[in-house]
Amino acid sequence: MLACLLVQVAQAVNKGAEHIENKSVEQKIEKHTEFVVENGKTIVLSTTMQNPKPIMFNKRAYQWVAHPSDTTKKIVILAIPYHTKPSIIALESGAKVEVVQGNYKKESIQVSQSKAKPNPKNQERIKRERDEANAIYSNYSQERLWDSAFVLPMQSKITSSYGNARVFNGEIRSYHSGTDFRAAIGTKIFASNRGKVVIAKERFLAGGSVVLDHGEGVFSMYYHCSEIKVKVGDIVEKGTLVALSGATGRVSGPHLHFGILVRGAQVDPLDFIAQVNGLFASN
Known part of the structure; x- marks a missing residue:
């Protein structure tokens, strides 16, 4: 039975x-x-x-x-x-x-035309960076690196929720794959949980980017940073300073974009944290 x-x-x-x-x-x-x-x-x-x-x-x-x-x-x-x-x-x-x-809602955002409609050279860069990231996401650590409840990367007001249709300069281009936190340039960003740094670099759309591999297909993402405090290969503990917020990449102003990806799917990070943290709250 x-x-x-x-x-x-x-x-x-x-x-x-x-x-x-x-x-x-x-x-x-x-x-x-x-x-x-x-x-x-x-x-x-x-x-x-x-x-x-x-x-x-x-x-x-x-x-x-x-x-x-x-x-x-x-x-x-x-x-x-x-x-x-x-x-x-x-x-x-x-x-x-x-x-x-x-x-999900719809929101309009004004960004530079070079970011809204990248030229062929930048389109190639975007593709190269996307392919690089997808290769990393498909080769995640089989070991579980997170060992406790997840936390938010900063304490701030949410300015844009997950799932909103993104209308850049009047045209729908994508959906919002994470949660945006209000953050003046230079605000500290902390690791949501223990993990391995797998991306730590400047990228065309995401700007200054830090991505942590938490194992078993779970990744956390910290985008538009002005300064990166870790390097690829570092094992960081929950609450470790990983970056400072900024206004790099495709943005309309300074903020932190925080994302969660599980087995290739970008999901609502606040919902993910609530669901996973419930595993600890019930015991």
């Missing part, structure tokens, strides 16, 4: 980004139970099964890994890509996870 599947449900409470409070409820998934998650969000499932089968989603196999605070369970982190169409994910227990369309 199959053991019980459990889902970790957590909610972020953001008061001016001063802190994130986690409220966690662990629920038993009975057969035919259905859970709902928006595109661009994260759902963390846990199980007491000894050898659960990988979950197949988006043409990828998501393996179950050790629970960070409960040795009797295994977890799987499902990151739902932003462009995922409404769909159903079937679980081994017979339960289902339904993916629905999130209610």
Whole structure:
């Protein structure tokens, strides 16, 4: 008889980004139970099964890994890509996870024309930097480097949320793949958790960039920095100073763009933190 599947449900409470409070409820998934998650969000499932089968989603196999605070369970982190169409994910227990369309907004941003419509030379640079990053993201550390709850990289007001359609100079160009924090040039940026520095350089769109590999396919991103304080290969602890905020890359003003990527999917970082931190709050 199959053991019980459990889902970790957590909610972020953001008061001016001063802190994130986690409220966690662990629920038993009975057969035919259905859970709902928006595109661009994260759902963390846990199980007491000894050898659960990988979950197949988006043409990828998501393996179950050790629970960070409960040795009797295994977890799987499902990151739902932003462009995922409404769909159903079937679980081994017979339960289902339904993916629905999130209610994301639209925002207009004025940037220099050279950033809004890069010339052929810069387009080639963008492609080269994107390919380089994708190669790094596909070769993540198999070891889990994060060892505790995640934290925000700074305490500041959120000026732009994840998922908003980005209208640059009157034309929709992309969606917002992270969360922006108000930050004057030179504001300190801290590592959200323990990880390995895999990108630390200036890039055309992201500007001064730091990316940390936290293991098991989880990365955190810190963009538009004015100064980088770490180098590729460094292992940094949670709360380590990694950079200073700036106005580099494609921006309309100084701020920090903070992102989370899981197995190639850029998801809402505040939601990700709430879901993962719930694993610690419930034990």
